Amino acid sequence: MRIVLEKREARSKTVTVLVPIISFVVSLMLGSIVLGLSGANPLSTYGFMFKGAFGTWIDFTETLVKAIPLLLTGLGVALAFKLRFWNIGAEGQFIWGAIGTSWVMVFWNFLPLPLLLPIGLVMGMVAGAMWAGIPAILKANWGVDETLTTLMLNYVAILFAEYLYYGPWRDPDGFGFPGTKRFPQEGWLPRFAGRAHYGLFLALAIAILLWFLLSKTRWGFEIKMIGKNQKAARCLGVSIEKSIVVTLLISGALAGLAGATEVAGISHRLQKGIDMGYGYTAIIIAWMAQLNPLACILVSILMAGLLVGGDQLQMMVGLPSSMGLVIQGLLLFPLLAGSVFTEYRLKIVRKVEA
Amino acid sequence: MEKSSVSTLLKMEGVTKRFPGVIANDRVDLELHNGEVLALLGENGAGKSTLMNILAGLYRPDEGFITIRGEKVSIHSPQDSMHLGIGMIHQEFMLVQTMTVAENIVLGLQDLPLIPPMAEIKRKIIELSDRYSLKVDPDRFIYELSVGEQQRVEILKLVYRGAEVLILDEPTAVLTPQESRDLNGIIKTMLSEGKSAIFITHKMDEVLSFSHRVQVLRQGKTVAACKTEGTTPQELANMMVGREILFKIKKAPYRPGEPKLILDGVTVEDPTGRPVLKDISLTIYEGEILGIAGVAGNGQTELTEVITGLQKAVSGRITLDSQDMTNKQPLHLIKAGMSHIPADRGAMGIVGDMSVADNLVMKRYRSEPIASRHGVMHATKIFGFAKKMISFFKIATPKPETLVKFLSGGNIQKTILAREIDSCGGVLIAVYPSRGLDVGATESVRNNIVAQRDKKAAVLLVSEELDELLSVADKIGVMFEGELMGIVDAATTNKEELGMMMAGMRGGNA
Numbered sequence: 048m049r050i051v052l053e054k055r056e057a058r059s060k061t062v063t064v065l066v067p068i069i070s071f072v073v074s075l076m077l078g079s080i081v082l083g084l085s086g087a088n089p090l091s092t093y094g095f096m097f098k099g100a101f102g103t104w105i106d107f108t109e110t111l112v113k114a115i116p117l118l119l120t121g122l123g124v125a126l127a128f129k130l131r132f133w134n135i136g137a138e139g140q141f142i143w144g145a146i147g148t149s150w151v152m153v154f155w156n157f158l159p160l161p162l163l164l165p166i167g168l169v170m171g172m173v174a175g176a177m178w179a180g181i182p183a184i185l186k187a188n189w190g191v192d193e194t195l196t197t198l199m200l201n202y203v204a205i206l207f208a209e210y211l212y213y214g215p216w217r218d219p220d221g222f223g224f225p226g227t228k229r230f231p232q233e234g235w236l237p238r239f240a241g242r243a244h245y246g247l248f249l250a251l252a253i254a255i256l257l258w259f260l261l262s263k264t265r266w267g268f269e270i271k272m273i274g275k276n277q278k279a280a281r282c283l284g285v286s287i288e289k290s291i292v293v294t295l296l297i298s299g300a301l302a303g304l305a306g307a308t309e310v311a312g313i314s315h316r317l318q319k320g321i322d323m324g325y326g327y328t329a330i331i332i333a334w335m336a337q338l339n340p341l342a343c344i345l346v347s348i349l350m351a352g353l354l355v356g357g358d359q360l361q362m363m364v365g366l367p368s369s370m371g372l373v374i375q376g377l378l379l380f381p382l383l384a385g386s387v388f389t390e391y392r393l394k395i396v397r398k399v400e401a
Numbered sequence: 402m403e404k405s406s407v408s409t410l411l412k413m414e415g416v417t418k419r420f421p422g423v424i425a426n427d428r429v430d431l432e433l434h435n436g437e438v439l440a441l442l443g444e445n446g447a448g449k450s451t452l453m454n455i456l457a458g459l460y461r462p463d464e465g466f467i468t469i470r471g472e473k474v475s476i477h478s479p480q481d482s483m484h485l486g487i488g489m490i491h492q493e494f495m496l497v498q499t500m501t502v503a504e505n506i507v508l509g510l511q512d513l514p515l516i517p518p519m520a521e522i523k524r525k526i527i528e529l530s531d532r533y534s535l536k537v538d539p540d541r542f543i544y545e546l547s548v549g550e551q552q553r554v555e556i557l558k559l560v561y562r563g564a565e566v567l568i569l570d571e572p573t574a575v576l577t578p579q580e581s582r583d584l585n586g587i588i589k590t591m592l593s594e595g596k597s598a599i600f601i602t603h604k605m606d607e608v609l610s611f612s613h614r615v616q617v618l619r620q621g622k623t624v625a626a627c628k629t630e631g632t633t634p635q636e637l638a639n640m641m642v643g644r645e646i647l648f649k650i651k652k653a654p655y656r657p658g659e660p661k662l663i664l665d666g667v668t669v670e671d672p673t674g675r676p677v678l679k680d681i682s683l684t685i686y687e688g689e690i691l692g693i694a695g696v697a698g699n700g701q702t703e704l705t706e707v708i709t710g711l712q713k714a715v716s717g718r719i720t721l722d723s724q725d726m727t728n729k730q731p732l733h734l735i736k737a738g739m740s741h742i743p744a745d746r747g748a749m750g751i752v753g754d755m756s757v758a759d760n761l762v763m764k765r766y767r768s769e770p771i772a773s774r775h776g777v778m779h780a781t782k783i784f785g786f787a788k789k790m791i792s793f794f795k796i797a798t799p800k801p802e803t804l805v806k807f808l809s810g811g812n813i814q815k816t817i818l819a820r821e822i823d824s825c826g827g828v829l830i831a832v833y834p835s836r837g838l839d840v841g842a843t844e845s846v847r848n849n850i851v852a853q854r855d856k857k858a859a860v861l862l863v864s865e866e867l868d869e870l871l872s873v874a875d876k877i878g879v880m881f882e883g884e885l886m887g888i889v890d891a892a893t894t895n896k897e898e899l900g901m902m903m904a905g906m907r908g909g910n911a
């Protein structure tokens with residue numbers, strides 16, 4: 048008896064939906080092994096995490112706070128992945144978004160105060176777009192591999208931000224605290240509950256808009272063509288170079304907007320700790336949502352819950368808060384392995400007469 | 402266990418295979434004897450590839466069973482199939498482009514040690530290629546090889562694995578006439594060693610010269626199985642289609658108009674700087690079909706790609722309607738009315754993971770009525786347009802939403818043809834347009850191309866079949882080693898003259 052993989056005749060829709068769900072369950076199971084090894088009861092720990100993230104309205108608003116940047120970066124990554132452009136640089140683009148916004152908020156004193164927020168957010172998007180534009184242009188014109196460039200540019204961005212808030216941008220009245228001056232209050236992104244700010248509705252609207260653009264417009268049609276058969280797309284008159292650059296500018300702008308809303312809505316300054324790793328979690332979100340912008344909404348709330356729930360663990364059970372991150376990391380394996388089953392199925396074979 | 406020479410080697414009984422929306426095989430029986438070639442015929446979408454894929458372990462039958470030498474077998478995977486001595490060359494090659502010939506040949510072998518003894522493997526490959534005169538260098542990469550050479554690699558792969566039953570799915574569709582004859586020789590050698598073969602083709606002359614018996618499928622059912630001897634091409638064609646095939650083309654008299662597409666001294670180099678297209682000058686007039694003959698790999702691909710903007714000319718000039726089109730982007734040429742039926746349909750002609758409907762609008766999605774001025778695409782318009790095209794060009798697909806990659810080979814080709822002929826605005830570049838089509842579809846494609854010419858289009862038709870060129874084209878140019886050997890009048894030339902030019906002799910008005 049042995050087990051073989053048999054190719055499916057058609058890609059299964061049900062499996063496409065099931066894979067992320069099952070992957071999530073499997074990663075929880077793998078996580079429970081880790082929990083067990085560190086002496087905790089997995090079930091009650093997960094219970095704590097769930098309660099911590101979704102138990103009360105206030106907890107839930109904290110989950111939403113994290114879901115905003117996760118959703119925006121997730122959308123950016125999913126968009127690039129649709130083109131098969133492996134943008135793993137959302138982290139760097141996020142940081143540049145934060146830098147761009149902070150620059151306007153702190154240094155553009157000449158702006159009328161009501162313009163601070165809109166112009167600040169736009170500048171964040173421009174900065175993120177610029178940071179994604181570099182690898183896009185390198186790839187489009189000289190075929191430079193984007194996984195390497197986007198990844199390396201993350202470190203450049205992190206170090207540059209560090210240079211700014213430790214160096215020239217440090218608040219002179221901040222008692223040495225690594226961060227800029229606080230933004231003028233008029234520039235803050237208003238909040239609607241707890242720390243949850245209106246960036247949430249911006250992100251939701253963008254998710255819906257992106258879904259529409261990708262599934263109903265010429266632009267989305269071309270992205271699909273390029274992603275699924277670049278050679279044929281070229282033959283049919285699609286400019287690959289232009290599409291890569293345009294799409295990546297948008298991808299970077301979304302990650303940049305995430306960074307922008309984070310500083311304008313939460314920290315109100317550029318400060319140490321801005322590199323939260325949202326840009327990496329975004330990769331998991333994009334995969335788990337199977338690159339569908341609407342699915343990204345649900346998945347980013349789930350992921351945010353995992354992060355918030357993980358934070359609660361530390362307080363309530365004394366486990367390290369990184370437990371949420373561990374489970375997130377564990378997600379990727381069953382997810383990647385699981386996608387095999389959209390194309391293949393398992394079959395148990397008794398015996399083969401030869 | 403060995404019986405007399407007509408013993409049955411392999412038998413399929415009552416095999417049924419359903420796909421969403423179609424019954425690809427409907428209670429099919431098939432028998433293969435020791436040491437024979439069975440030709441499997443049928444229209445595009447009749448279920449030939451599906452039936453063979455079942456033997457190759459890619460699909461499982463829903464009903465029916467398979468016996469080999471009288472023993473019932475179940476085939477769950479290509480490995481099982483290989484262990485039973487069955488080897489298949491698929492319609493679309495399954496080679497890894499970025500690996501070498503030798504690596505491809507041993508890829509997937511289960512008893513291979515962790516570090517394969519490449520020297521020994523190469524020795525064995527060379528030995529086998531000498532024995533069957535399958536000339537190919539084991540160290541070359543697949544992407545460096547012509548289709549003919551790639552096919553030799555596929556055959557070598559099978560003999561390396563010791564296949565006893567060879568299944569060849571339209572092996573000659575991509576071959577030159579000479580390569581086809583070579584293949585015939587290779588198969589004969591294998592038969593003399595006691596191997597057997599099942600051979601799918603749409604070319605009647607090959608059926609007669611290659612095979613001992615024929616079996617004809619129509620819409621998944623067997624409609625005939627008989628000895629090859631005593632049948633005629635006409636009979637076979639009628640059995641396949643279920644109606645009379647005329648093998649005739651309706652063509653208006655040749656009345657060329659203004660010069661439409663002009664190439665003047667066009668030269669193309671490959672990435673290493675070697676000229677692959679040398680100083681080509683030609684003119685195609687409105688209402689004219691210029692045929693291009695030549696053994697594959699003599700610059701035809703480069704010629705069509707430099708015209709369609711996919712390759713750059715290093716010197717020379719291309720004009721369309723007296724406008725300079727040298728090294729313009731493909732989109733620019735498409736907007737100027739150029740249609741292109743590429744040679745490599747899987748890689749360049751379609752997006753397999755998108756639907757038939759989407760593929761059909763890939764030339765029209767830029768403008769109304771498919772898309773609004775603001776770039777929003779109308780699903781209902783796409784659907785309606787696709788339905789019209791599917792019925793007009795007789796594309797066999799369960800639904801317009803079916804992914805193109807699930808269509809039969811011939812119907813994939815029809816999808817490309819439909820899109821390009823429909824969107825043709827004055828220039829049609831057609832490369833092997835009837836490749837892989839059944840006789841009925843071939844007839845209709847040729848008529849469609851002629852219809853474009855009669856509507857004053859300038860047509861460039863690259864073909865390996867001289868009969869096709871002689872009956873469809875108005876003028877024929879012959880290419881040899883990247884050069885144009887001359888252009889002759891299709892009405893007055895003959896195969897001998899063309900053959901000489903294909904071998905490198907200048908002729909006509911060069």
Ligand SMILES: Nc1ncnc2c1ncn2[C@@H]1O[C@H](COP(=O)(O)OP(=O)(O)OP(=O)(O)O)[C@@H](O)[C@H]1O
Pocket residue numbers: 056057420421423424425443444445446447448449450451452492797798799807808809810811812837839
């Ligand atoms: N994987 C699949 N999923 C769904 N339908 C399929 C699949 N493979 C084949 N079919 C359908 O089964 C039918 C038979 O296809 P098949 O490829 O066997 O035809 P064929 O006789 O080889 O034709 P051709 O001469 O064009 O290659 C077609 O209608 C095709 O659309």
Ligand SMILES: [Mg+2]
Pocket residue numbers: 449450451492570809810811
């Ligand atoms: Mg076929």
